[in-house]
Amino acid sequence: MVTRGFGSGRRPPTDHDARIPPGQYLEQGFPVLSAGPTPRVRTEDWSFTLKHGPRPIKKWKWTEFNALPLTRMTRDIHCVTAWTKFDTAWQGVLVDDILADAGIAPPTAYTLALSFDGYTTNVPAKDLLDGKAMVALLYEGKPITPDHGGPARLLVPHLYFWKSAKWLNGLQFTERDEPGFWELRGYHIYGDPWREQRYSGDP
Amino acid sequence: MSQASAAQSPWQTARIVRIEKRTPRVTSFFFKLSRPFVHQAGQHVDVRLTAPDGYQARRSYSIASAPESRGTIELAIERLEDGEVSPFFHEVAAIGDEIELRGPLGGHFIWSASDGGPILLVGGGSGVVPLMAMVRHRALQKSAAPAALVFSARVWDEVIFRDELIRLDDRRDGFDLVLTLTREPAQRPSDYSRRVDAAMMVQAMERLPKAPTLAFVCGSNAFVSAAAQALIDADMPADLIRTERYGV
Numbered sequence: 028m029v030t031r032g033f034g035s036g037r038r039p040p041t042d043h044d045a046r047i048p049p050g051q052y053l054e055q056g057f058p059v060l061s062a063g064p065t066p067r068v069r070t071e072d073w074s075f076t077l078k079h080g081p082r083p084i085k086k087w088k089w090t091e092f093n094a095l096p097l098t099r100m101t102r103d104i105h106c107v108t109a110w111t112k113f114d115t116a117w118q119g120v121l122v123d124d125i126l127a128d129a130g131i132a133p134p135t136a137y138t139l140a141l142s143f144d145g146y147t148t149n150v151p152a153k154d155l156l157d158g159k160a161m162v163a164l165l166y167e168g169k170p171i172t173p174d175h176g177g178p179a180r181l182l183v184p185h186l187y188f189w190k191s192a193k194w195l196n197g198l199q200f201t202e203r204d205e206p207g208f209w210e211l212r213g214y215h216i217y218g219d220p221w222r223e224q225r226y227s228g229d230p
Numbered sequence: 231m232s233q234a235s236a237a238q239s240p241w242q243t244a245r246i247v248r249i250e251k252r253t254p255r256v257t258s259f260f261f262k263l264s265r266p267f268v269h270q271a272g273q274h275v276d277v278r279l280t281a282p283d284g285y286q287a288r289r290s291y292s293i294a295s296a297p298e299s300r301g302t303i304e305l306a307i308e309r310l311e312d313g314e315v316s317p318f319f320h321e322v323a324a325i326g327d328e329i330e331l332r333g334p335l336g337g338h339f340i341w342s343a344s345d346g347g348p349i350l351l352v353g354g355g356s357g358v359v360p361l362m363a364m365v366r367h368r369a370l371q372k373s374a375a376p377a378a379l380v381f382s383a384r385v386w387d388e389v390i391f392r393d394e395l396i397r398l399d400d401r402r403d404g405f406d407l408v409l410t411l412t413r414e415p416a417q418r419p420s421d422y423s424r425r426v427d428a429a430m431m432v433q434a435m436e437r438l439p440k441a442p443t444l445a446f447v448c449g450s451n452a453f454v455s456a457a458a459q460a461l462i463d464a465d466m467p468a469d470l471i472r473t474e475r476y477g478v
Contacts, residue, residue, distance in 0.1 A: 028243060030330070031322075031327055034282055058475075063472060066468070108290055109290070
């Protein structure tokens with residue numbers, strides 16, 4: 028439905044249209060969104076636990092985790108609140124390298140990302156493997172600030188950004204695709220921005 | 231807990247039936263829904279504008295009206311100078327126009343009278359909008375849940391819903407309004423003239439008969455960061471603080 032009188036005014040540049048998923052707009056800043064206050068996690072208190080169901084497989088302290096291979100990823104990111112930001116530059120540990128260090132293959136097809144503040148979000152295992160996702164430790168070469176999820180956040184750039192859990196402290200393999208925090212509150216179980224899967228029931 | 235599902239909230243057209251200027255920068259638009267829904271206080275809608283060539287822009291706006299305002303919702307839209315949607319509403323939109331929206335959306339930043347209280351609401355600027363829905367819902371339900379609203383605005387004339395909030399405050403029915411102006415002296419004896427801080431949060435909590443069971447904080451990112459930290463410094467447990475942020 029055409030909106031009367033809309034479209035003649037300001038409009039974002041269109042030269043990058045192919046990189047902007049439907050319903051998104053290009054943002055130059057880096058907005059902050061979260062369901063609660065920003066946790067301040069000290070690196071000396073930080074740990075990351077890989078789990079199969081309730082059972083821990085391996086746990087890393089900050090220095091141990093930082094000794095794993097670091098990989099650079101520069102990607103466009105897409106927030107469900109409709110902003111897209113180009114070329115965000117991260118460094119971190121690929122989920123592939125975390126599994127390799129733990130000496131396991133993915134034991135199930137689904138995962139839940141776990142955060143210090145109790146936040147959870149579900150991501151299929153295949154969306155984390157083959158270089159598609161990392162536990163990011165640096166943004167633009169510097170430690171990730173608390174507002175943006177530091178010390179460490181998940182980075183799954185091909186899904187809406189609520190899947191890239193902030194203040195990450197674990198990854199749990201689950202038998203079923205278990206909805207996380209926002210997925211239980213009306214957001215899409217998978218969240219592909221190119222299919223505009225914002226809310227539950229979107230195709 | 232509400233489930234905002236697409237099956238329950240498809241795109242619909244809504245007709246602008248009333249426009250009311252709230253402050254120099256904020257105007258309320260009242261939409262009559264073609265597919266009426268009952269939202270929960272704190273929820274938002276997504277609005278979609280479409281140009282003749284198919285170009286679309288969409289934004290989320292919190293609902294200011296109470297769930298009891300069946301069939302019509304109020305969105306209080308702040309004009310952002312470099313925006314593409316808010317200038318359309320402020321300069322072009324007129325009574326009778328049809329706009330596409332979907333909702334209600336959001337299942338976390340919500341409060342219902344049946345949830346009880348006390349609740350502490352903290353809003354900065356247009357961040358007061360979803361909190362206004364809670365305050366109105368509380369009043370319309372004649373809820374006994376004690377509630378305090380700390381509302382930070384730059385100046386007196388930018389206090390959105392000012393007259394209505396002061397009227398509700400004057401009822402002395404368990405709702406307490408605390409205004410703080412960051413660029414002007416306080417206008418009422420009990421108000422403040424500074425940015426929100428822990429001491430202000432402690433004093434706001436003291437107006438409640440017991441510690442709040444939930445706090446809702448909404449505003450710009452900088453405001454929410456500061457206000458949430460002030461609450462934590464005032465010994466509010468972090469897991470009882472719900473936030474909604476906008477802006478960069």
